Amino acid sequence: MADERIIPPYLETLNSEQQKAVLHLGNPLLILAGAGSGKTRVITTKIAYLIRERGYDPRSILAVTFTNKAAREMAHRAALIEPRAGDAMLRTFHSFGAWFLRRNGHLLGLPSGFVIYDDDDTVSLLATLMTDSSKQEIKSRAHLIARAKDYFLSPDDPETDLIDHRGDFRRIYKRYEERLAQIGNVDFGDLIKKPVEILKQFPEVAERFRSRFKVILVDEYQDSNIAQFELLKELCGSGTYLCAVGDDDQSIYRFRGAEVRNILQFPELFPGTEIIRLEENYRSFLPILNAASSVVSCNKGRLGKTLRASRQGGDLPVLTFMPNQDTEAAFCADLIKESMKPNGPCRNYSDWAILYRTNAQSLSFETELLRRKIPYKVVGSLKFYEREEIKDALALLSFLVNPKDEIAFRRVVNKPTRGVGAATIDRIVMEAGFGGTDDQDDNHQGDFLLQENDNPESADIAAAARRLMPSLSAKARAGIAVFLKAIESGRSALTQNGEAAFSEKKKAERGDKKDDLRFGEGLSRCVVMLVEESGIAEYHRSNDDINGAQRIANLQELANAASEYEAGTEGLLEFLEHIELDRSIEQSEDSEDAVTLITLHNTKGLEFRRVIMTGLEQGIFPREDKKDEDLEEERRLFYVGATRAMDELYITSCSMRRLFGRTQPMEPSVFLREISKDCIRVIGDVPYGFAVPSRYKNRSSFSASAESSSSKPKVSSDGRWKVGDTLFHDDYGYGGVYDIRESEEGPIVYVRFNGGAEKRFLSEFQSSNYMKTDYSG
DNA sequence: TAGTTTTAAGTTTTT
């Protein structure tokens, strides 16, 4: 397809590989795009090119990504080149699945008004089926069910046993699926799995989609799972042009079912595949790439590639060992402050990013940056939608659109507590036609389950509650009445009829409106109505500690967000779907200049002038008990993090770290040893043992002895202490002997620990390797 | 059954 047509001007700035990738058509194309090789640019340009030069209808183009951020970015950049690209379908896999199911889910008996369950809801649902299992086990099973769906495995597939070897897994999974079908909602995995099932079962539907989408582009293909691969396969007809872009070295989502094999075996899975490699890195200075590559090249299963740096020059990455996480944070702050001096190299705080492995690590950085008055923003950990009051409000909304939603009902029917206990709830759920919780029913009629929804009334929990009301105790009856009333009010607010009555009533009830929830356009009225009438708002309001006020503020924010959506069921479904699929808060403070605090996983696709990778310690990064494939994934995570840096890369490692409130000694990360010596510059003190690899290799014997719980230091030395010996002490961590002096009680060993402490010990040379007395204590 | 106190456990990573 390398025809000699005139190259449009917007292609001229691309290198020849990039151009080839944009111009390519015909057979499936796999673009192996190294970090910083301009892959987003290639995809967006390609979309524009296909529309503009090849006459593709924008609506016939489907581009899928893994994150909403990436989807937005892609839409934005493509539209800059070609406005018509706005009509192309640019979505995440999951949002595409939801879109698909709204239109075709009925083929599997799924109502179009389904709500998407998040992981918490999934656990709650499973909990109603496994009444006498521990929370932990339920969570574990829920996780495995999600995994099974990632692998496109159903309860009836024998292979599902490979996911969970406990014999009862398939039965649990099956019951879970049945209940979910009764309720009429879906979980995350269903958003991929169910569309595939429909496409496989209904060839005419598949045909329709194949004729609509002539072009399918997939970004971050290395993070796709088996179900997503199946989806692509089903969507691709003989006339479909498939183009996948990815980098096997950046596959970091194995833990949630991603299959690197998808990209490694792409050519076999899609016969006739052509491969184009983008190996020119435009982002980072050469030394940064060298350091990153030297680590990731320790991995076995990889396609292998050579990144060429278009930016020669630049300094070696800097590695610094810190005593503990507080000094680590101070070190970061110093670096940032220093660079921002009037004649320093940086003018923006946003040039900087601090990377860490787990969200919990952000705390010490936040504290320090706050103290030093350095502006920062924490990416990702904003758990707005996981807050209790928000989840309650969302459950009310969900129940409004789907009165069969048992999970939503259970969550809010007695919130705030109004005398409706477990017994009452179970009765109502039973009355609504749900099987109850008894594990004995052994009917194998799962195939006919879908038909149970024939009569929508039968599973309507609100209706069931109303029916049962007369037979309930006075307390429970009153409670149920309040709940039903709230739902009614919400429903009328949804259709805009209840507005007048609501405001009248509220004004009459309370003169003060200073902390009243206010509503504006669209759905916000409905949100406010529900949380007010249910008493949830009032409950938090009267709880007048700081939390209460914050919660009211959060509810207000939710109402504000809802005002963007049209009142009515349609708008409500859109609102709920948007929240489930995109939990990132639109950061209006994007314009603000701030340092970025971010987990390594979240950095994918981002770049910063200066990056500090922190916490390079065994147990943290890589996380403990990672080995083989999992360790390789951690290594790729290192690669991803390091290659975010454009100009400068800093790496820190602490010798002591506060974990679970206890300070404990840490070992340097194995990855630090994998960086080639000439690829990195170490600044400051080097921990004992680190600079001398041969000695370090013996450390297994240290670890072994470290497991006994004596507070005396131990050593692997073969006889006598001598200067330079490395040792481990339970309280002080790793250290080195820097002096030995004789005394009448025997030799005194002077030890300097990596955490900074210097201690003297009395050694019993003749009998063992133990230190006997802590002289300095 | 609701709210309190005590005890134990635990921090990946995310659509």
Next chain:
DNA sequence: CTTAAAACTA
């Protein structure tokens, strides 16, 4: 240390 689950009391 902080949070969630279990145990306990009113």
